[in-house]
Amino acid sequence: VHIHNVGLTLKTTGTGDDAFPEFILQSNEDTIIAGEVIGRIDFDTNSSAGGVSVGTQARITVDATDTYSSTVAGSRLEFYTTESGGALNKAMVIDPDQSIRFTGGTDVKLDATNDTLDFPDNFKIMMGAGDDLQIYHDGSNSYVDSTGTGHLILQAQVDDKDVRILSDDGSGGLAEYIIADGSTGEAKLSFAASGSSAVKLRTTDTGVDI
Numbered sequence: 001v002h003i004h005n006v007g008l009t010l011k012t013t014g015t016g017d018d019a020f021p022e023f024i025l026q027s028n029e030d031t032i033i034a035g036e037v038i039g040r041i042d043f044d045t046n047s048s049a050g051g052v053s054v055g056t057q058a059r060i061t062v063d064a065t066d067t068y069s070s071t072v073a074g075s076r077l078e079f080y081t082t083e084s085g086g087a088l089n090k091a092m093v094i095d096p097d098q099s100i101r102f103t104g105g106t107d108v109k110l111d112a113t114n115d116t117l118d119f120p121d122n123f124k125i126m127m128g129a130g131d132d133l134q135i136y137h138d139g140s141n142s143y144v145d146s147t148g149t150g151h152l153i154l155q156a157q158v159d160d161k162d163v164r165i166l167s168d169d170g171s172g173g174l175a176e177y178i179i180a181d182g183s184t185g186e187a188k189l190s191f192a193a194s195g196s197s198a199v200k201l202r203t204t205d206t207g208v209d210i
Contacts, residue, residue: 032068037061038075052086059088065096156182169193 001009010021025039032038040061047053058081065074077094093101098112109118119125121139132148146152156163160183169175175192179199186204190197202209 032064034064034066036064038064052082055086056088057082156180158182167192169196 001011003009010023012019012021025041027038029036040059042056043058044056045053059079061078061080062075063078065076066072074096076096078090079092080088081091082088090103093103095101095112100110100112102108106120106123107118108120108123111118119136121137124131124134124136127133128148130148132146132150133152134143134145134147136143136145144152154163162182163180164176165178166174166176169192171194173194175190176197177190177192179186179188179190181188186202188199188203189201190199192198200210
């Protein structure tokens with residue numbers, strides 16, 4: 001149904017179960033190869049202000065990811081938005097494996113195959129009203145930064161469980177260096193070598209044992 005100055009409405013006249021309106025964009029291209037656009041929807045404006053206010057402001061495309069045959073197909077869904085200067089940029093992609101990529105120059109990816117959320121170097125996870133806690137990797141080192149107010153607190157609240165700090169043992173393995181022992185109340189410092197740790201200092205209720 002088209003209503004003047006309002007828009008187009010798709011309705012179904014069916015009233016039973018699974019009676020829904022269906023809108024199909026079909027390509028009749030005989031040979032579809034990887035990278036070709038299968039279908040596209042543009043969201044355009046025609047403002048009297050002119051300039052970048054006229055034209056496509058957003059876009060959704062479906063692209064082939066394989067060369068199609070009787071046994072092979074594949075597609076990805078791409079979303080585009082415009083920045084204030086009018087440039088149309090790819091904002092998000094849904095890949096064939098249902099992974100989602102946010103494409104702000106360098107991809108941030110919700111990886112459905114490996115069940116991971118992947119950030120490139122120097123992208124930060126920031127928390128707090130003032131971005132007080134930041135977690136990131138700069139290409140060389142990994143950081144947990146407390147940049148705002150308050151302390152950086154690492155705590156384990158499970159009964160009798162520890163906070164343990166592990167690092168390389170000098171031979172490519174992991175070893176424990178610091179333990180806050182939740183079952184005894186001790187703080188332990190260890191010397192590590194070849195995958196094993198030997199406690200060299202522990203706190204007691206009267207002082208320290210070395």
